[in-house]
Amino acid sequence: MNKELTLDMLAGVEKPARYTGGEFGSIVKEEADVRIALAFPDVYEVGMSYLGYKILYHLVNKMEGIAAERVYAPWIDLEQKMRSRQVVLTTLETKRALSEMDLVGFTLQYELSYTNILNMLDLGGVTVKSAQRREEEPFVILGGPCIYNMEPLADFCDLALIGEGEEALPEILTCYRQWKEAGRLGGRRGFLEQAVKIKGVYVPSFYEAGYNPDGTLQETKPVYAGAPVLVEKRVVQDMDTVDFPTAPIVPFEEIIHDRIMLEVFRGCTRGCRFCNAGMIYRPVRERKPAVLEKLARQLVDNTGYNEISLVSLSTADYCCLNSLLDNMILQFKDERVSVSLPSLRIDSFSVDVAKKVQAVRKSGLTFAPEAGSQRMRDVINKGVNEENLMEAVSGAFANGWRKVKLYFMIGLPGETDEDVVAIASLARKVLAQYKKITGKGGAEVTVSVSSFVPKPYTAFQWVPQNSLEELHKKQMLLKDNLKVKGIKYQYHEDHVSIIEGVFARGDRRLGAALYYAWQHGERFDGWQDCFNFDLWQEAFKAAGVQPEFFAARERGEEERFPWEHLSCGVNRAFLWREYQRSKVGQLTPDCRFNACTGCGVCQNLDVKIIEWEDEA
């Protein structure tokens, strides 16, 4: 087996440091009983920015005799050289081929990275289809936010972990070690039968999907008696009881989020109806301010980074944000460590907070009204209005900010041309506000527009995605209305959104299309230069599936979905109710600050909201 990336291979590729490892803080275990690869199906600088793997890497490596090693997708320039010289894909730590690992884990962050999973398995010497994997090959385990609808990947994985990994992954690895030490009792199936007993573990081959004559799903049911009918997600009860890595790897290369990422809380209950993360990470569980301050101290000492980003799905909602910021800024000022927030909600935006975190830098501020008209914002339960936005930008402009970036979506359910044009009007008002506040021109407003993709476990899981033609028409309509000096318009490639939409709500029958597309050269679909829409059409045809069936069809109230045997704890009845409320623009308030909305998570999973208001 040829594993060596020779001098000339590395000398001839972009960013060779992606492939050589040895970073400060990386953990190399020469001796281990069990090895798991934490594989990320994208390039190094994207994968290294993923907090989930930072957590799992340290958690697993703390375990005696068990090693977690990293592997990323080689960019196409290196892949070409690897294939022509038959060099196998290895981990960065001990340079073992993926085929030499006990388990290979992939995180599902984004539907368009699925082809990379197949490609990495193949490059790593692992049989791509799980049914054909030989006895001694590694087990392929999937996890991550897209896990709730992993059915299109059912043919390629052995098992999946639904939900949070801090407690469940060590359990799976311990189970694996016992099976291995017992002489691989019962072969591959023997391990899967043991693993499926662990809460949150899903073994796709233990289930069968049946279909109705109209092509819709009848049900996904277990064909092995030991497999649960419903696999519920794993959830950490209290964030302060699980380990958070305080000595993460510090890469040589500049990665996407090249700073300390400190998770202040998990979950978000704002209840935006388009948002998958807002459903699957419930409930809100905050870390104590004192815990966060201690973690921050250790992280600064151990990494040498000069920026701490307080991350979560909506950091401005952290109960003790102001005092936490004050304490951290005070503590780290002399060390020239700054504190930053990934994004700010319009309604909780305060100039004071923005001034604190940005310190003296007047770079741009980013807001996400998500929709242009109030009607549309109510449909998606965004819970903000134009006044909130105007107040936020006025405060920012009055305090010296000049650049504002606004995020919007098009293609939302029930959207009319007027709703689309309202995006342009709102952007113009923001631009005009600068002149009003400062008395001069020169503001820069960037309007960034993405195409809405309906996702599983959201109120919009029933709705049809806009067609390519509709999306294109809306993009152009917006373009025509945004030809204004001072406004920059950015929009996403809508072909990519269509494929994302197919896989987001697709089923097992898409596995054949995925395999075909990969075999015919698709990979890095999220990177525009690599994406080939025509090839995907060919792949769907070859697999005998209609992409519109999955993406562009209004689904019936009673239709079973391919993700419903995997549960994030949110009840279907709640989502349906939210969908109905959306149609009449009725708002549903955040359960953190109001009454329980009946989503079902706390009751189904025996968890509760954790806030530390009194600790501040």
Add this chain to the structure above:
Amino acid sequence: MKLRLQITKDREIRFISHLEYLRTIERAIRRAKLPVAYSEGFNPHMKFSLASALGVGVVSYAEFVEIVMAEPVDPMEAASRLIKALPRGIRVVGVDAVDNSAPALMSVAGGAEYWVTIPYQADCQAAIKAFNETEKLTYAKPAPKSAAKVKEINVKFYIPHVDAVQTGGFLKLRFHCRITAQGSMKAVDLLNTLNQYYHLGLPVELADIERRDLYRVDDMGNMWPMLDSIYTKE
């Protein structure tokens, strides 16, 4: 005071870029909690610099970093703290301290010594001899982005002489390369020059290039070490 250190860029990290190398050192300095000086202004940056940039893929045993301290430190003590904070692949091999008024390290580097090992079978002694005897040789280096543009490099000004031995299927080259305030040339471009003028067909991508030394050169052309006092860690 300014702390000066001789550090390495070992084989395992040869593929990190100059910028990545700089950033790695900056973070190590922060982890070591050295009392380093920062610039004034809105966006303060750490006051430290490297004597000379190094190409991606080149191994070096002679990188020199100069760090301006906000308060005096014991050089040995500072070095030992930094050693603990550096990643594998960067070793500290020498340390020195100078007054803030001493000229920047970057401005005093006058030359570098390189060793190149490259798989090569054919005899190239005649070509090396011709290179050494030539008065002037200009290498037209293609610009990175457009093939139409070239940069002319006066190769013999920078590299007057090359020593070569061939053994066991490898060609080994040793040479000194001049560094001036206006710039220098990359070791790999010597190989490109030899290919261009003498049609050697050296497999440039397979060249193992090491910077063995970096030094000062006085008006008389004498070579002097970069650091005045050398401490070597055993």
